[in-house]
Amino acid sequence: MSTTYTVVTIVAAAMAAFSAVSVFTHAKWVVEPLADYSVPRAWWPWLGVAKAAGAAGLVIGLFVPVIGLIAAIGLILYFTGAVVTVARARWYSHLAFPLIYMAPVVASLALRG
Template identity: 60%
Template sequence: MRVAYVVVSLLAALMAGFSGVVLLMRAQWIVKALEDYRVPRGWWTWLGVAKVAGAVGLVVGLAVPVIGVLAGVGLVVYFVGAAVTVARARWYAHVPFPLVYAAPVLAALVLGYAA
């Protein structure tokens, strides 16, 4: 069970970190999406930093479990909030995308609890 927890945690960290870095780099495809969802431009840097911090927290959580739990809960809340934002912008076909990022984080939390 420990191996599954480590692998899923690293996958979740990789996905969240990637998502945060492309936002911080202002990749054109993410900028277009955020504009479509009407996310204020002033929030973009903080949202990217939150995702990168969550990714780092998941990795640190492998050694310090409480940090991993806090990072995981924060990321799940973040991605559920992102899904709500997408739905409020009426881009219903895009709602699954943030949930795809939340899924491995949630799985890491469950596996961490079971381990």
């Protein structure tokens, strides 16, 4: 396991965890766009749980590689869904946000040794 892989994975996990906490705490800059994208409010806690589980899975994956692989794939699917949701809502100026969170996860997956 390389140092680069470890650092990128920890950054990816931290970003996913931060995003999860932002949903759980109903940070205005997160929940207002979710409402604008017509994401049902009942889904918000589950979206936070998915991101938190992905973050935990990435960290666990440093010790149990198959868990990290599954977590990375799950987070990539999650953020791909976010991109689709933002595009369907026609908020094209917001497309970069889920991509920013997805990038270190993709990098982590690519750096797996």
